[in-house]
Amino acid sequence: MSEMELPPSLGVCGNEKIAKEILSKIWGKRGVFTCTVANTLTSTIPGISDAGDTPELTMFTPAADAELLVLGRTVCMKGIPINPGGIPTPATLTKAAIELSGMPMFIVDGGCRVRPNIPCIELGGECGNYVTSGKAVSNVRGVFEKGKVLGEMLSRGFDFIVVSESCAGGTTTALAVLLAMGVVKENLVSSSSPNNPREFKTKIVMEGLKAAGIEIGDLADDPLRAIECVGDPMMPANVGMIIGAAKHVPVIVGGGTQMAAVIAAAVKLDRSIIGNVFQGTTRWLMEDPQSNMEKMMESISRDVPIVYVNMDYSASPYEGLQAYEWGYIKEGVGCGGSSVAAVIQSSGEVKCDDLLEKVHEIYRKIMSFD
Amino acid sequence: MSEMELPPSLGVCGNEKIAKEILSKIWGKRGVFTCTVANTLTSTIPGISDAGDTPELTMFTPAADAELLVLGRTVCMKGIPINPGGIPTPATLTKAAIELSGMPMFIVDGGCRVRPNIPCIELGGECGNYVTSGKAVSNVRGVFEKGKVLGEMLSRGFDFIVVSESCAGGTTTALAVLLAMGVVKENLVSSSSPNNPREFKTKIVMEGLKAAGIEIGDLADDPLRAIECVGDPMMPANVGMIIGAAKHVPVIVGGGTQMAAVIAAAVKLDRSIIGNVFQGTTRWLMEDPQSNMEKMMESISRDVPIVYVNMDYSASPYEGLQAYEWGYIKEGVGCGGSSVAAVIQSSGEVKCDDLLEKVHEIYRKIMSFD
Numbered sequence: 001m002s003e004m005e006l007p008p009s010l011g012v013c014g015n016e017k018i019a020k021e022i023l024s025k026i027w028g029k030r031g032v033f034t035c036t037v038a039n040t041l042t043s044t045i046p047g048i049s050d051a052g053d054t055p056e057l058t059m060f061t062p063a064a065d066a067e068l069l070v071l072g073r074t075v076c077m078k079g080i081p082i083n084p085g086g087i088p089t090p091a092t093l094t095k096a097a098i099e100l101s102g103m104p105m106f107i108v109d110g111g112c113r114v115r116p117n118i119p120c121i122e123l124g125g126e127c128g129n130y131v132t133s134g135k136a137v138s139n140v141r142g143v144f145e146k147g148k149v150l151g152e153m154l155s156r157g158f159d160f161i162v163v164s165e166s167c168a169g170g171t172t173t174a175l176a177v178l179l180a181m182g183v184v185k186e187n188l189v190s191s192s193s194p195n196n197p198r199e200f201k202t203k204i205v206m207e208g209l210k211a212a213g214i215e216i217g218d219l220a221d222d223p224l225r226a227i228e229c230v231g232d233p234m235m236p237a238n239v240g241m242i243i244g245a246a247k248h249v250p251v252i253v254g255g256g257t258q259m260a261a262v263i264a265a266a267v268k269l270d271r272s273i274i275g276n277v278f279q280g281t282t283r284w285l286m287e288d289p290q291s292n293m294e295k296m297m298e299s300i301s302r303d304v305p306i307v308y309v310n311m312d313y314s315a316s317p318y319e320g321l322q323a324y325e326w327g328y329i330k331e332g333v334g335c336g337g338s339s340v341a342a343v344i345q346s347s348g349e350v351k352c353d354d355l356l357e358k359v360h361e362i363y364r365k366i367m368s369f370d
Numbered sequence: 371m372s373e374m375e376l377p378p379s380l381g382v383c384g385n386e387k388i389a390k391e392i393l394s395k396i397w398g399k400r401g402v403f404t405c406t407v408a409n410t411l412t413s414t415i416p417g418i419s420d421a422g423d424t425p426e427l428t429m430f431t432p433a434a435d436a437e438l439l440v441l442g443r444t445v446c447m448k449g450i451p452i453n454p455g456g457i458p459t460p461a462t463l464t465k466a467a468i469e470l471s472g473m474p475m476f477i478v479d480g481g482c483r484v485r486p487n488i489p490c491i492e493l494g495g496e497c498g499n500y501v502t503s504g505k506a507v508s509n510v511r512g513v514f515e516k517g518k519v520l521g522e523m524l525s526r527g528f529d530f531i532v533v534s535e536s537c538a539g540g541t542t543t544a545l546a547v548l549l550a551m552g553v554v555k556e557n558l559v560s561s562s563s564p565n566n567p568r569e570f571k572t573k574i575v576m577e578g579l580k581a582a583g584i585e586i587g588d589l590a591d592d593p594l595r596a597i598e599c600v601g602d603p604m605m606p607a608n609v610g611m612i613i614g615a616a617k618h619v620p621v622i623v624g625g626g627t628q629m630a631a632v633i634a635a636a637v638k639l640d641r642s643i644i645g646n647v648f649q650g651t652t653r654w655l656m657e658d659p660q661s662n663m664e665k666m667m668e669s670i671s672r673d674v675p676i677v678y679v680n681m682d683y684s685a686s687p688y689e690g691l692q693a694y695e696w697g698y699i700k701e702g703v704g705c706g707g708s709s710v711a712a713v714i715q716s717s718g719e720v721k722c723d724d725l726l727e728k729v730h731e732i733y734r735k736i737m738s739f740d
């Protein structure tokens with residue numbers, strides 16, 4: 001197509017020209033979905049993460065999300081991951097997008113304490129330590145290098161690649177890495193709760209920076225060191241995969257503020273990926289009054305655009321899904337990126353209404369409403 | 371195509387009708403290559419395995435093969451795996467086939483003591499014990515189930531799947547499983563040496579059966595138990611993958627007698643895969659006077675045909691490669707299956723001459739003749 005026209009299912013923010021160039025390159029082509037799961041003990045600090053019914057259960061959320069995507073049910077825990085109040089994991093939308101598109105998927109183990117009971121691609125990572133330790137992630141360079149190899153391997157088989165994450169506590173470690181790199185100077189990150197505990201998160205993050213002996217912006221040129229000090233094990237895997245893949249095929253970085261930290265690190269390590277990468281996310285995240293994705297992405301690079309899916313749960317008969325409209329969840333498990341990919345791979349045939357219908361089907365099945 | 375005509379690069383043995391039906395279904399389509407690497411302590415028994423310069427080095431061969439395929443060089447050891455006498459690993463041919471076809475590849479870790487330094491798909495297996503212990507493989511059911519899931523996952527993304535192996539000592543464990551299942555009553559298995567130490571292998575295998583308290587044919591109906599007693603960790607992974615994938619897409623089982631044991635187990639566990647599976651191997655194996663693949667496959671099922679690639683190294687300027695014509699190596703690391711797949715995926719455009727030229731290029735590069 002000459003001038004790409006966006007379907008109503010998608011919106012663009014940031015450099016529209018680059019976004020449309022990438023979209024026309026992969027429109028109707030074959031993608032692969034990947035989700036990197038990881039644990040950080042940071043999520044068990046009470047008050048930090050709502051990605052789980054209790055602080056302890058946040059450790060089970062990544063594995064359960066992955067099992068849900070691959071098996072359609074969870075094995076490592078009973079029921080599906082929920083936020084306090086019973087709001088279901090965004091993996092419900094991810095699963096809908098994958099089923100409608102027919103995209104194959106792979107789960108990458110960035111470093112888990114609780115491992116999913118499914119085949120995972122291992123990169124040699126381990127569960128992350130508390131961000132407050134200042135020594136948050138081990139074997140960063142090794143996992144990053146293997147991630148690069150994996151990105152290259154996947155680019156042999158597919159026309160584009162979706163990279164995403166499920167890592168509870170990840171917005172806190174993202175904030176820490178973004179501050180360590182000086183990409184942001186203040187807390188712009190999101191949360192899976194509308195009552196984003198910003199001050200508490202900032203306090204925890206500042207403790208981590210202090211323990212690592214670094215000030216805001218000190219590690220502007222050493223993103224892997226920033227991850228090592230105050231990041232989480234999802235990061236080196238995904239930074240590597242993005243760099244390895246984007247040399248060959250376009251990469252959709254699926255996720256919210258957690259993936260902003262990953263993009264910041266990847267762009268710093270290899271600027272040549274710009275023009276072959278966009279962030280894929282949801283309308284919910286873009287409209288979040290508690291965070292500012294646009295501003296954050298602008299300070300990373302003006303040339304990594306955002307493509308978001310215009311999902312709207314306000315007409316859903318299920319309160320657990322309506323809650324997404326009230327500021328809960330908003331992103332995670334690549335729900336935005338996979339939805340954007342489903343629209344792309346189907347040349348726009350898959351629409352938000354189709355996704356919504358499929359989410360309802362999956363939600364009913366999981367909740368045994370049927 | 372109505373009646374499939376085979377290109378001169380390929381030969382068929384066994385049920386030609388089924389072979390041609392499968393071939394016409396996947397001719398020119400997109401495949402994926404997988405290789406399952408595993409260790410069994412059995413390979414370190416002096417005299418059992420020639421897949422390595424010394425008995426100790428046989429433990430490094432699977433990991434080194436996988437690194438060679440993915441990275442183009444080895445990390446876990448110096449140089450590439452060789453048989454005593456310097457005959458290079460068949461991974462050289464596998465790599466040629468993968469490069470010429472553009473097929474993506476994944477390495478599956480069936481259970482390794484020495485792990486490859488690359489991204490691997492983990493199924494929860496561990497290094498195998500001596501076959502003489504009668505307790506050769508742990509977690510067989512778990513790995514088998516995850517293998518099934520992996521086979522299904524791969525079938526979402528590709529039109530056909532190549533399943534293969536690198537597991538030194540594997541012809542001995544294959545013989546043991548085939549005897550335990552009663553598929554063969556005598557030693558028909560191959561070896562990577564033309565001086566196939568048949569009597570010694572049979573003695574070792576009979577020790578294993580005795581330690582497990584089983585007679586020939588006792589486990590005809592329980593292949594997973596046969597693997598647990600006297601198999602190796604490559605087997606449950608590949609049996610699962612074949613069953614999981616062949617429900618959806620054709621599967622090429624790449625390998626020699628080692629994979630005959632895997633096919634026997636898979637067919638016993640799920641007969642419905644027949645008609646969607648063939649063995650992909652080399653002319654060298656088919657012509658091996660020391661073994662009898664045709665006879666062995668007939669006793670497994672008359673309806674799992676063999677498709678072999680007519681590679682011929684007799685005109686090669688390199689003695690290490692000529693040795694393949696003298697009965698060395700013959701198969702392994704899916705070299706036959708990947709070559710057959712390269713012919714299929716290219717609709718016959720890739721010919722044995724192209725493969726030979728590419729093998730020479732790779733061999734020169736590895737040996738730094740260039």
